[in-house]
Amino acid sequence: MVQQRVGEQLRFGVFLVSGRFPGQDDTAVLRRTVHAAIAAEAAGFDDVWLAEHHFMPYGVCPSAITLAAHVLGRTSRIDVGTAVSVLSTTHPVALAEQWSMLDAISDGRLRLGVGRGGPWQDLEVFGTGLSRYETGFAESLDLLLTAAAGRVSAEGSHFSFREVPLRPTPQRTPRVVVACGGPASSAVRLAAERELPLLLGLHADDFEKAETVAAYGAPAEHVSTVLCQVGDDAREVVRGALPGWLADGLAAHVPVDDRPGPGRDPWEYTEKLCAIHPVGPVSHCVETLRTSLRRTGVSHVIMFVEASGTPEGTMANIARIGAEVLPALREG
Template sequence: MRFGIFLLAARHPGQDDAAALARTAEAAVAAERAGFDDVWLAEHHFMSYGVIPSATLMAGHILGLTSRIHVGTAVSVLSCRHPVALAEEAAMLSLVSGGRFRLGVGRGGPWRDLEVFGTGLRRYEEGFTESLDLLLAWLRSERLGWDGEHFSFREVPVVPRAAEPPPVSVACTSPATEAVAAERGLPMILGMHVGDEEKAAAVARHGDPAAPNISAHLAQVADTRDEAVRTLLAEMPRWLGPGLDGYVPVDDRPRPSRDPVAYTRRLCDLHPVGSPDDCAAALAATAERTGIRHFILLVEAAGSHRATLENIARLGEQVLPRTRTALS
């Protein structure tokens, strides 16, 4: 079993960006102290939903603040990045941290990021597989040239090069991306928007039940389930609603609006929210239904620095041991 925390670095009401980033770093340090195995950082652009524009840069900061815990990106968006530049950063972080860096990558969405960074819709819609293959080839080579549809360059040396490349995972929200990951022997990162049944189906389609797939969850511990749900319904929509408005398509395609209160209720129904026993039982049930043994928990939904630190401490002390016992 592996347990990590998942940090959006959302700007909570009354916070500025500096406070959100400082809170995120302190949460990562608290997770190491609480016994978690890893910290995973989301990457977003031009929105309050998450104020980390470079998950690798924030990972480097947190690796410097910690000594044991692994740090990963969930995810670095390949549609907005040159895969060689991202691979170089991943190799460097792995080297300077003694192998504690993990790279999660994803396709991203059809958002205005593509316009700002100049990569365009075509890279998003058609270029993910080539981007992933180039990134993997760079991490595994001593020298590399490339002649593809989206990238082309003469052979150059790979510097810096990690003799053991950092592990790479792929965020999967469709059977097509699941197949891309499976064909390359890569584990999946499965998000919070789907439940156990959908995750079990994704694992089955992926075809390798032993793959170290990762399951993301909202997690909020309290003395009772009612208390945890009340807290999230009162606090989560306050930062979630304005944040969701940041997802702006780069073209004229419609983007259905999402009710933040209804979405919070759905997340409470899907994920470990409640007493320590409730949370442990929910995680153990997911493990049994899906075969997944690596969980990353969104811990900052209650909307304050104090609440985040308390949630991390209680999860580490009261939920993780119960879950490990239930699955032993």
């Protein structure tokens, strides 16, 4: 069992998917996300992370870096991260430019979460093709990191161009985390080789996350994603809202070729999430999170807080976590 490293500072954030639950409007969902980010700062969270998806109700934010720019402008203290910017459909040098600009004007509050993405129709629409997804992640990640150091050129399988300077000139090294699917994921090895921490997914329980951290093989400031819903009726709230959203969202994942789409049963997945994450009364959430911190050794946790499916429920959940859960965790 992995033990949390003594003296390591705890960090807690919110993870906002911008999920469109049945019957909702895209614009209202995005406004809910912005209001939730502002509420997270007021509630004492350390950071807020924004998801990115295309062509589906699972998440209606198509550009996490763009939404991050807006949230940075609406906040003053909290860090803002992308979770994730998809390197299979985004030009890594363009992303580095955006990071450098936002890093400069936010005094370093922007974090970059990056990932490979999936084999979805996005690859066809944006013209990057299946090969970028299957073989291009390492090359894209290295270009992003090189560009963020100030100058970049390329002579690879997917990118080839003469050296150019990045403008604005980067003032800092980007704080990058790499999304991974589990201990056997090639992203774990890739991140470890580049000494970049991992972003551990919502689907994994504590034991899988601990195995992934062990596979990484070195101390690092990894980030763990959980679902957190506080309340005596929290499980009923999640069971009432989440399956409908998942059913619509999973069905909207259209593969770029003839491979099958996601096969998860929305109701079974909801039950799994309720079982492995802090969903319940305050005392249960505190103990579940304490146990997760101890088992995984990961001291930075970001919380999916939108499982009620409503703006009011999301704001109330953020407020209760900030007022009742975070203080108990930080006191030890």
